[in-house]
Amino acid sequence: MINMNESILINLALVILFLPVIGFIVALFLAKKVKKIFLFENFVIILAFICSVALLYLKLTYFQSKDIVSEFQWIDFGNVPLFGKLSVELGILLDNISVIMLFAVALISMLVHLFSIEYMSGDKRYNRYFAYLGIFTFSMNGIVLTHNFLMMYIFWELVGLSSYLLIGFWYEKKSASDAAKKAFIVNRIGDIGMFSGILMLFTTYHTFTSDKIFYQISQGALPFNSEFWLTVTGLLLFCGAIGKSAQFPLHVWLPDAMEGPTPVSALIHAATMVAAGVFFITRIFTMLTGDALFVIAVIGALSAFIPATIALTQNDIKKVLAYSTISQLGYMILALGVGAYTFAFFHLITHAFFKACLFLGSGSVIHNMHHEQDITKMGGLRKKMPVTYTTFLISSLAISGVPLTSGFLSKDGILAGTYAFGYATGHWLFAAAGFFVAMLTAFYMFRLIILTFHGQPKDQHKFEHAHESKFVMAMPLVVLAVLSIFIFYTPNPFNPEQGWFLSKWIKAPQISVPENARYSFMKPDAAQKTEPDVNKSETAKQEIVYSETYTEALHHAHIPAMLLSLLMAASGILLSFLFYQWKKFDPDKLAERVKPLYKLSYNKWYFDEIYDAVFVAGTVGLSKSLAWFDNTIIDGIVNFTADFTRIFSKLSGKFDNIVVDGLVNFMAYLSGFIGLIFRKFQTGKVQTYVVLVIFSLVILLFLFKTF
Amino acid sequence: MAQVGLNHFLVISSILFCFGIFGIITRKNAVMVLMGIELILNSANINFIAFARYGSFGFQGQLIALFVIVLAAAEAAVALAIVLNIYKTFSNVNVDEIDNLKE
Numbered sequence: 101m102i103n104m105n106e107s108i109l110i111n112l113a114l115v116i117l118f119l120p121v122i123g124f125i126v127a128l129f130l131a132k133k134v135k136k137i138f139l140f141e142n143f144v145i146i147l148a149f150i151c152s153v154a155l156l157y158l159k160l161t162y163f164q165s166k167d168i169v170s171e172f173q174w175i176d177f178g179n180v181p182l183f184g185k186l187s188v189e190l191g192i193l194l195d196n197i198s199v200i201m202l203f204a205v206a207l208i209s210m211l212v213h214l215f216s217i218e219y220m221s222g223d224k225r226y227n228r229y230f231a232y233l234g235i236f237t238f239s240m241n242g243i244v245l246t247h248n249f250l251m252m253y254i255f256w257e258l259v260g261l262s263s264y265l266l267i268g269f270w271y272e273k274k275s276a277s278d279a280a281k282k283a284f285i286v287n288r289i290g291d292i293g294m295f296s297g298i299l300m301l302f303t304t305y306h307t308f309t310s311d312k313i314f315y316q317i318s319q320g321a322l323p324f325n326s327e328f329w330l331t332v333t334g335l336l337l338f339c340g341a342i343g344k345s346a347q348f349p350l351h352v353w354l355p356d357a358m359e360g361p362t363p364v365s366a367l368i369h370a371a372t373m374v375a376a377g378v379f380f381i382t383r384i385f386t387m388l389t390g391d392a393l394f395v396i397a398v399i400g401a402l403s404a405f406i407p408a409t410i411a412l413t414q415n416d417i418k419k420v421l422a423y424s425t426i427s428q429l430g431y432m433i434l435a436l437g438v439g440a441y442t443f444a445f446f447h448l449i450t451h452a453f454f455k456a457c458l459f460l461g462s463g464s465v466i467h468n469m470h471h472e473q474d475i476t477k478m479g480g481l482r483k484k485m486p487v488t489y490t491t492f493l494i495s496s497l498a499i500s501g502v503p504l505t506s507g508f509l510s511k512d513g514i515l516a517g518t519y520a521f522g523y524a525t526g527h528w529l530f531a532a533a534g535f536f537v538a539m540l541t542a543f544y545m546f547r548l549i550i551l552t553f554h555g556q557p558k559d560q561h562k563f564e565h566a567h568e569s570k571f572v573m574a575m576p577l578v579v580l581a582v583l584s585i586f587i588f589y590t591p592n593p594f595n596p597e598q599g600w601f602l603s604k605w606i607k608a609p610q611i612s613v614p615e616n617a618r619y620s621f622m623k624p625d626a627a628q629k630t631e632p633d634v635n636k637s638e639t640a641k642q643e644i645v646y647s648e649t650y651t652e653a654l655h656h657a658h659i660p661a662m663l664l665s666l667l668m669a670a671s672g673i674l675l676s677f678l679f680y681q682w683k684k685f686d687p688d689k690l691a692e693r694v695k696p697l698y699k700l701s702y703n704k705w706y707f708d709e710i711y712d713a714v715f716v717a718g719t720v721g722l723s724k725s726l727a728w729f730d731n732t733i734i735d736g737i738v739n740f741t742a743d744f745t746r747i748f749s750k751l752s753g754k755f756d757n758i759v760v761d762g763l764v765n766f767m768a769y770l771s772g773f774i775g776l777i778f779r780k781f782q783t784g785k786v787q788t789y790v791v792l793v794i795f796s797l798v799i800l801l802f803l804f805k806t807f
Numbered sequence: 808m809a810q811v812g813l814n815h816f817l818v819i820s821s822i823l824f825c826f827g828i829f830g831i832i833t834r835k836n837a838v839m840v841l842m843g844i845e846l847i848l849n850s851a852n853i854n855f856i857a858f859a860r861y862g863s864f865g866f867q868g869q870l871i872a873l874f875v876i877v878l879a880a881a882e883a884a885v886a887l888a889i890v891l892n893i894y895k896t897f898s899n900v901n902v903d904e905i906d907n908l909k910e
Contacts (some may be wrong), residue, residue: 784906786840787832794828 105162110170112155113192116202117241120209124234124795131227138217140232145206145213145237152199159199164604168194169411171309176353189309193247196605197445201244201379204449205372208456209237211576212367215460218573219363219467224463233367234537236262240372244379245754249298250310252380256294259373260287266368267360279356286353290343294354300329314386318612318714327389327617334392337384338399345429349405354426354706358418362463365418370425370459371452379434384608385441389617397437397521401533403430406705408540412547413702416473418460420548422497425455427537428737431514439619440517441608446601447510450584454495454507454616457580461492464569464577465552469562475548480557484566487574489553496549498584500542501669506584508665509596511538512658515665519657524650525619538665540670550680562680595658620659816857823850837890837900841883848879 123144130137159168171191178184213233221230233593239262242255260283268280298308305313306321323329341347346354357369368374381388381396388396404427428451465481465488466473482489498507515534522528557563568574590599596602611618644705678684691698700706781792823846828844854871859868894900 483843785903787902790828790831794832 105158106168109155109158109163109168109194110192112151112158113194113202113245114447116148116151116155116206117192117238117245118239119144119151120234120241124231125236127169127227127231128306128632131225131231138227141227142213142217144234145210148237148241148412149206149210151617152203154193155194156199156203159194160605162196164196165607166725169311170456171247175369179233184306187307188250189248189307191247191252191309192245193311194245196607197379197382198244198604198648200449204452205237205240205244206365208452208580209233209240211456211579212363212460213365214572215364215463215576218570219463220361228265229266229361232262232265232269232768234363234555236266236373240376242377246767248310249301249313250308250384253291253295253298255375256291256344256380259368259376260284260344261290263287263368263373266364267357269360269364269613275356276359279353280357282355283353286350287343289401290339290341290350293336293339294341294343296623297333297339298353299708300333300336309384312614314609317387319611320614322614325729326453327614330613330617331389331391334384334388335395337390338381338392338396339378341380342432343377343401344380345374346403347377347424347430347433348406349397349707350710351354351403351407351426355419355422355704357794358416358422362466364607365422366456366459366463369422371456371790373446374429375432375452377550378429378436380394381436382445385436386612389613391617393437393439393619395437397434397530400430400433400435400437401530402419402538403427404434405533406428408537408544408699409706412540413698415476416479417465417475417552418459418473418547420475420544421455421462424458424541424544427541429498431511431537434530434534435514435517438517438521440514440521443510443517444659445606446589447507447514449579450498450506450589451512453580454498454505454584457491457495457577457584458499459573460573460577461488461495464488464573467571467573468566469559470565472559472562475551477562478552479561480553480563481566482553484563485553485568487568489576492553493549494581495585496545499711500545500673501538501665502673503666504586504593506586506589507597508667508669509586509589509593512665513596516654516657519661520650520653523653523657534663535668539668542669543676546673546676547680551678553680594662597658600754615767660729733736812858813861816853816860820850820853820857823853834902836903837893837902837905838887839898840902841886841890844886845879845883848875849881851875 116567123141126504127137127141169191171189174190175188177186177188213230216229216233220226223229236259237464239255239258243252246255264284266281267283268277269278271277300323302308305316305321307313317330323333343350354369354374354600358365360369407423407426407430411420411427414420414423428447432444432447432451435441435447464485465478468485469478469481472478494505500503501511515531515538518531518534522531569577586596589601590596592598617740679687679690703709764794781788783789826852827843827846830846831840834840834843852875853871854907855868855875857868857874858864859866862868891901897905
């Protein structure tokens with residue numbers, strides 16, 4: 101019975117994985133022939149969603165603490181010389197994290213599909229758009245389900261491809277095709293690191309399967325037998341996440357990616373694909389050393405802080421949301437870096453829902469404002485679009501961390517994690533950055549809401565024509581906004597730890613890195629160490645054994661962190677109301693007062709300019725100098741060789757013509773001359789020959805006259 | 808008066824041979840050339856028979872002479888046929904004018 105159930109789960113997962121790709125193929129090849137083929141793609145996605153609900157239910161009901169793995173041998177290279185036994189397995193891993201993630205992807209993908217039916221109506225490549233969404237969903241499911249690094253990398257690149265296709269969907273626009281290229285190239289930089297990391301793991305452990313790798317690490321096998329290289333490998337893998345999750349310093353592609361259709365931004369660039377980086381780090385969390393985690397925490401804190409400051413001054417509704425996405429992803433990375441594994445994944449899921457809602461809400465606004473994206477030209481939309489306003493408000497409350505929302509729970513957990521980390525190690529800067537960013541988040545989100553929905557309309561003409569979205573666009577908003585409420589994750593709106601999500605579903609994996617390479621608080625205390633854990637089965641994941649001080653700190657951190665984050669959120673919201681709603685202060689005057697800071701933020705910290713000046717110009721300069729080298733030196737050598745050869749061959753030709761040919765001609769002439777003489781004998785007259793024969797016979801007779 | 812011996816025959820055959828050679832070389836007409844060849848063959852025959860008569864070879868010489876006569880007849884037949892064909896082609900049988908193979 102149990103085995104049968106397992107195979108049902110595996111089959112369900114495979115169905116969910118491959119349904120979208122069927123939709124993709126059908127929709128792509130019939131895009132021009134069948135007008136309504138997008139309905140098939142939508143049908144397929146809805147089917148996949150239903151399957152994912154079933155999978156989630158079955159997994160969490162029957163196999164809550166068991167990981168289901170199904171794999172098969174893909175290639176067997178046998179015994180490779182100088183390397184040893186080599187085979188590549190493909191397979192899927194169903195644990196609680198992957199089924200929850202799969203559910204989130206399927207749900208958001210389905211809602212975005214439905215939303216797009218109305219949002220994209222009238223587009224000339226309508227069917228192809230849905231086909232692209234299909235291939236994206238397929239690849240994202242692949243990332244979530246895979247149990248090895250090889251497939252992870254393949255699907256990683258596939259989501260990169262679908263992201264590229266969808267950012268550049270309106271490729272007639274120069275900015276869109278540029279943004280697509282930028283996203284692709286910037287991602288590639290991160291992927292180089294990830295690929296080298298995977299290869300390092302592969303050369304060390306001779307397998308791509310992550311469980312086997314982690315097991316070997318826990319047995320003490322390390323790359324090059326050193327913890328330093330384990331750190332390096334972890335950081336190389338993290339590079340992939342930096343690129344995909346748009347972390348500092350590769351975050352520059354995400355704001356530009358907003359050139360794509362807004363539902364795409366919601367699905368790919370807010371909820372799922374950019375979260376793949378975080379998801380990947382949760383997968384490899386067990387093999388990250390303390391040093392690697394510290395670097396990850398630094399990157400996460402920077403990525404949370406810098407984009408939050410940029411988002412304060414942006415006027416494009418989608419750009420603000422894009423920067424807030426980077427900032428929230430930075431939170432998750434920060435949470436992983438400080439060891440708050442469960443909260444990072446929790447935030448990943450809650451963020452996926454409320455950020456998708458925010459993006460779809462902005463899509464709804466943009467659609468009904470006739471593609472106006474500048475928030476300074478909006479205003480007063482609250483009455484015209486009540487559903488969009490309400491859902492947008494709920495999601496904004498969630499992202500700002502206001503109680504009763506999901507965002508409050510997850511963000512509070514992360515902040516508590518940083519707080520406890522500061523307590524355990526003395527690095528308080530992470531906590532400071534986290535709390536400060538929480539205030540900034542609340543501020544810019546409410547600035548966005550107030551400028552868009554409150555106050556007086558700035559563009560009367562567009563305002564007149566604005567109206568509430570149709571059902572297919574409003575329904576996803578409502579679903580996502582409802583999922584941003586605490587009740588789905590925990591019954592207690594102030595402490596998520598007793599809720600089913602964190603206490604039962606998500607468990608941090610056991611750390612497999614050597615003890616002296618961990619954070620001090622991740623080392624088991626002496627008392628716990630003596631406790632034998634032999635009886636536990638290999639697949640059952642154990643929690644991180646935190647030191648007691650850290651566990652205690654986490655408990656103590658909960659209340660102050662919650663109060664502090666509440667204070668931050670409240671002050672952020674209050675400030676934005678003071679500035680934009682009640683106009684007690686003039687934001688322009690403040691901007692004038694701190695002009696350098698304002699300009700820094702408005703110009704996105706000049707990242708694009710710096711990259712242009714350093715990397716783009718550097719590359720161009722390098723290519724130019726290389727081209728000069730090529731043109732003058734290499735070509736010079738080649739040309740010299742050519743000239744030399746030409747002169748040499750001319751001389752050689754002369755020699756040939758005069759000496760060799762002369763010799764040959766002389767021989768010919770000589771033979772001709774001899775022939776001329778001997779021709780005389782050849783008269784053709786028989787009698788002459790007879791005379792000659794007799795004559796010569798006589799001579800011969802005289803010559804040999806021995807008698 | 809000396810007795811007729813081998814030398815006499817040999818001298819006669821030599822003279823005959825020389826006449827044959829002379830005929831071959833000097834005559835224009837192909838038929839005459841053929842006749843010269845016949846003279847040469849016959850001089851050889853005389854030699855064979857003379858050696859057979861004065862030597863101790865038994866009848867071998869006579870037999871070879873008979874062969875040569877047969878061969879001469881065959882040769883004459885073939886040669887005359889060639890001459891006829893030459894006449895058809897060149898409408899004369901002058902040996903010194905037939906030098907087409909020179910080229």
